[in-house]
Amino acid sequence: MRGAIDHNLQGIEAECGGCLSCATCHVYVDERFLPLLEPASADELELLTGVAAERRPQSRLSCQIPMTAALDGLTVHMPERQS
């Protein structure tokens, strides 16, 4: 999420700035990277029920994916809409 905000990319709205209040930083994480991520918390899973676009098994809120060296090259796909 921070990567998108810092580069003023459209498609990640991140209304709440990453405090788990909005579900507008929804992404589909590329299959190759899914096993490398920490699992979603209960709050994130609850918010994912409220995403605007289709929820898929690869759905995550990007504010809950801290970047690490292991995630270098992380590929995510954008949902059709965030709100």
Add this chain to the structure above:
Amino acid sequence: MAHGLVIVGGSYAAVQAAASARQGGYQEPIRILSEDRHPPYQRPPLSKAFLTDAGDASVPLRADTFYAEQRITLELGTRVEGIDRGSKHVVTADGVRLRYDKLILATGARPRTMNVDGSALEGVCLLRSLDDARSIKRRLADVQSVAVVGGGFIGLEVAASCAKLGKKVTVIEALPRLMSRALPPMLADWFANQHRAHGADLRLGIGVAAFRGTGGNVHSVGLSGGTEIPAQLVVVGIGVVPNEELAKGAGLSCANGVLVDTFGRSSDPDIFALGDCSRHPSRYSDTPLRLESVQNAMDQGRAAGATIAGKETPYDTIPWFWSDQYDLKLQMSGLSAGHDAHAVRGSLDEGRFSVFYFRADRVIGVDSVNRPAEHLLARKLVAGRSALSPVQAADASFDLKALAG
């Protein structure tokens, strides 16, 4: 030559308006003049994690590279003292005159101060800026007892943070209940019990007569009834005053906030006012609203930025707010003032519930505690003026998601 957009203020509304103007294709120069000496940072953590966690680094609103990449000039430690509307200039405290084509005032608000005896003692603190928070954090390390004056969001967040750090905390609130501007009595009482359960001493419905100290440092708070509350640190959180002097001085219409239209434009169409300092018309209120929230600053910034870039975009988002106290995530959507009925969904005892507020058979606001998904649904329901009855709202098997669509 184009003079571009000048933005006075350096927080959420300022940065978002600049970003949205660029996203909308605005090509002229953008200059942010901020009185704060730190690059724009997140304010909500200052009363929470910043106080309890190690380190005293701020969380930046945007990476350092953002401003150069977006061709936004950030001038820190710059105070603007006047606006010359005739020649379209702002004048800084250093006497520098800067020409603008469009001007945004995002000057925010400042904490209301106490004027009782001892208000100037060391250790009597306000909390708005990063420097304020650093000063409180530095003092916190050496004190056992903290008094918080004001039982609103800021005060209670600070109280929760101090309790978490093992401090003895007293909250002093002049009104009979906590957060009474935002919450109805039933929810205020529930939160009061949570604070008591965490060890906070709540003194409600009582004023502060004086702060007392030795050697220039505060050591206690004298209540109006004569009681002395020992405290080596006092945090005052009794509301804010909009910074509208610049606008007033320039002859713009103000009424406890710079009056703006739905696009954020003041009575001068080339001057916008956004965020805490401004008052806008809203379909959620019979009278123009001045909101003190991140959501308001961000969404008004988005609308004004797009409008300045040439795509007129009204600000029409449902107001929402949040406050984290202990492990309680309070999320509020809509404005519940003036409700004639309410319903509770979920369990007060388990600390996971939402309170729905109704007026004339429509849901007008919802306060959720540790129910983030319900908060999201609530925003849709309130914005859509959904026909929801209190009985349906209280029924856990009633499908809110289907109703929200």
